[in-house]
Amino acid sequence: MTTAPSKSRTETERNRTGLGSRRRKRSRVSAIAGTLLRQPFQPLSASVDLSSTPEPPHLLPAGRLVHVLGRGEFFVRDSGGNGTPVLLLHGWTVTADLNWSSVYQPLIDAGYRVLAMDLRGHGRGLRSPRPFRLSDCADDAAALLETLDVGPVLAVGYSMGGPVAQLLARDHEKQVSGLVLSATSTNWGGPWMQVLWSGMSGLRLALGLAPRLTWSLLLGTLGTPAAANAWLSGELSRGSSVDIAEAGRELGRYDSRAWISELEVPGVVIVTARDNAVPPHKQRDLARRMSARRIEIPRDHDAAVLKPAVYIGALLDALQELAPVRR
Secondary structure, eight states, rough: OOOOOHHHHHHHHHHHHHHHHHOOOOOOOHHHHHHSSSOOOOTTOTTTTSSSOOOOSSOOOOOEEEEETTTEEHHHHHESSSSSEEEEEEESSHHHHHHHHHTTTHHHHTOOOOOOOOOEEEEEEOOOOOOOOOOHHHHHHHHHHHHHTTEEEEEEEEHHHHHHHHHHHHHHHEEEEEEESSSOOBBOOOOOGHHHHTTTTHHOOOOOHHHHHHHHHHHHHTTTHHHHHHHHHHHHTTTOHHHHHHHHHHHOOOOOOOGGGGGOEEEEEEEEESSSOOHHHHHHHHHHHOOOEEESOOOOOOTSSTTHHHHHHHHHHHHHHHHHHOO
16 A cells, blocks of 8 residues: 655755755856856946946957848858858847857867857847848848858757748848757747746846846846856847847747758757756647657856856757868
8 A cells, every 4th residue: 555645844845956956057147157257246236347247258250340242241250261160049138149159169179160140129230120030040141141252051040040040041041051049939938938928028128128127136146256257248139129129029920840850951959958948849740740869968048158058069060060161
């Protein structure tokens, strides 16, 4: 005869499980902060170090503004060289540098030509009176590549960059030789997104009124060291509050399930198996629909920035499979 666990024991186990789950849940912003020097911080107060030099944590490729006829000016980092070109597409709310700063140099050292752009409304990205649309981001990337006379590229999309890469491969197939999709999905639907939408209006208002202070407060409550705040909040405050809020809603509308299997470019999906932002089952479903190889890593949504060695190894593996390094 099996004896049912006591109520107190059951509650204790549940509490322990819940605590472990909460400890694993770090936002992308706190993940970036974890890569930098740790210092004491004051929760619920802005960093006192905002006037310090906003020094990035890693060496960055040269950056410049590129004018694309008929579209506007785009900020791009380009390592140059004759290596196989890799286009890095960042996630929601962040910039190319925040998403990829730890990834740039390992890819360059491996022989790739690395390009990364700030998507419209994010960082130094294009400001447009048009509402933010993922399809426009894909068209921007295609136009930039044509202007630079680069391609076809291996397009690497992380989180929101995943849909942009998918649309780039669908609508501009000749400019994409392969896809690496990381911590991303075919759709962002489901009840788990409702919390995000409920806070969208407040975030937009706060960012519009005081972007740097808002990000600094958020970073402080997340445990970000004061010394890191100068660069982090500076980068985050570059974005347009209107575009960032609309980008979140646009993600909620995105769904590529009807056509993703028709893409003819080869792909690899890197599944962040402990992801609390994009459920792993959605990432695996993406790989299944694409008939793509799946590489699973035991990381959360912050895989590219928090202890990124595992992610970088998986990315290099994926890129090498899609196209050998051209030096």
